[in-house]
Amino acid sequence: QSALTQPASVSGSPGQSITISCTGTSNDIGIYRLFSWYQQHPGKAPKLLISVAGKRPSGVSNRFSGSQSGNTASLTISGLQAEDEANYYCCAYAGNDTPWLFGGGTQLTVL
Amino acid sequence: QVTLKESGPVLVKPTETLTLTCTVSGFSLSAHAMGVSWIRQPPGKALEWLAHIFSDDEKPSSPSLKSRLTISKDTSKNQVVLTMTNMDPADTATYFCARSLNYGEDFDFWGQGTQVTVSS
Numbered sequence: 001q002s003a004l005t006q007p008a009s010v011s012g013s014p015g016q017s018i019t020i021s022c023t024g025t026s027n028d029i030g031i032y033r034l035f036s037w038y039q040q041h042p043g044k045a046p047k048l049l050i051s052v053a054g055k056r057p058s059g060v061s062n063r064f065s066g067s068q069s070g071n072t073a074s075l076t077i078s079g080l081q082a083e084d085e086a087n088y089y090c091c092a093y094a095g096n097d098t099p100w101l102f103g104g105g106t107q108l109t110v111l
Numbered sequence: 112q113v114t115l116k117e118s119g120p121v122l123v124k125p126t127e128t129l130t131l132t133c134t135v136s137g138f139s140l141s142a143h144a145m146g147v148s149w150i151r152q153p154p155g156k157a158l159e160w161l162a163h164i165f166s167d168d169e170k171p172s173s174p175s176l177k178s179r180l181t182i183s184k185d186t187s188k189n190q191v192v193l194t195m196t197n198m199d200p201a202d203t204a205t206y207f208c209a210r211s212l213n214y215g216e217d218f219d220f221w222g223q224g225t226q227v228t229v230s231s
Contacts, residue, residue, distance in 0.1 A: 003157065036217035038158075045207055045221040046158065052217050089158055093215025099171050100148065100160040100215070 004028070004090055004103035011109040017078040020106045022090030023071060028101055030071040034093035037066055037075045040105075041086045050075065052093075077108070085110045113137035115147070115208050115222035122228050123198050133191040133208030133222060140186045141166050144213045147191040149182065151204040152224075159204075163211065164191055171214075198229045 005023040012018040022035065029035055038046035048057050050066035063078045073090055090103040119131035133147055140147070148163040162172035162182040172180045181194045191208060205226045209218035 032215065034215040038218070045223055046209075046218070047221070048217055048219050051219070052215065057219065091158075091160075091217070096171060096214055097174060098160075099163060100150075100211075100218075102150075102158040102160060105157045 004092055004101055006088075006090060006103040006106045008104070009107045009109065011111055012077075012080045013111045014080050014082065016080050017076060018080060018108065020075045020077075020088050020090075020108070022073040022075070022092070022103045024073070024092050024094075024101075025071055028071075028092045028094035028098075029068065029073055032093045032095070033068060035066075035068065035073040036091050037064075037073075038089045038091065039084075039086050040089065046089060049088075080110050082110050084108060113210065113220045115210060115220060117206060117208050117222045117225035119206070119225055119227065121226060122230065124231050125199055125229055127198050129193075129195045129198050129202070129227060131193045131195075131206055131208075131225065131227075133193075135189050135191070135208075135210070138210065140184050140189060140191070146211050146213070147184070148209050148211055148218065149191075149193045150207045150209055150218070151202075152207070153201075153204040156204075158207075161195075161206075162193060200229045203227065203229045 034052045037050040040046040094101045146165040149161040164182045179196045184191045205224040207224045209221040
């Protein structure tokens, strides 16, 4: 099972909105629709941003939202802030043989 | 308060076996559908899921690494142990443990990670 495909980098100015895509296949995102998003600052552990239920854990800003269309999951960050500069990873279920499949990660730069 | 903490050697030699321990608190490893995964991240690279252990002792693991991985738990000690055989410099990474509540569920709590370097 190959990793999910994410853009290597995205950028935006403070206040803008950006969307990070996570492209899978009909064997993971497309069929199971179970995916989550994580934020990772350098030298830190990943932090859950969007759960598989599409919800934000307590403490996560409502500027973060997730969606899905076909084989692609998306993370949208609105009202970009400097502290959003980090790496973002998607993770999807691909069946019981590969219960967790990560994307290659996207580095977000806030200009 | 849920916490996970990884421990293990910082440096291992090629061909050696790596043993990592994840000590958890704030939840029970025997609770229904509870589970802990090991996930690694080579320097500057992406996260890679390795293996998971559920409360009922089901143990899915990455198909590409299955032959080298063993995961186990000691419920009385609140610990999950991962062993990886035949270590290679390509296995140099930060290794995280993280909690998940069922197949395909998200990882809601993570440990801080432990860095492992494979070098002679």
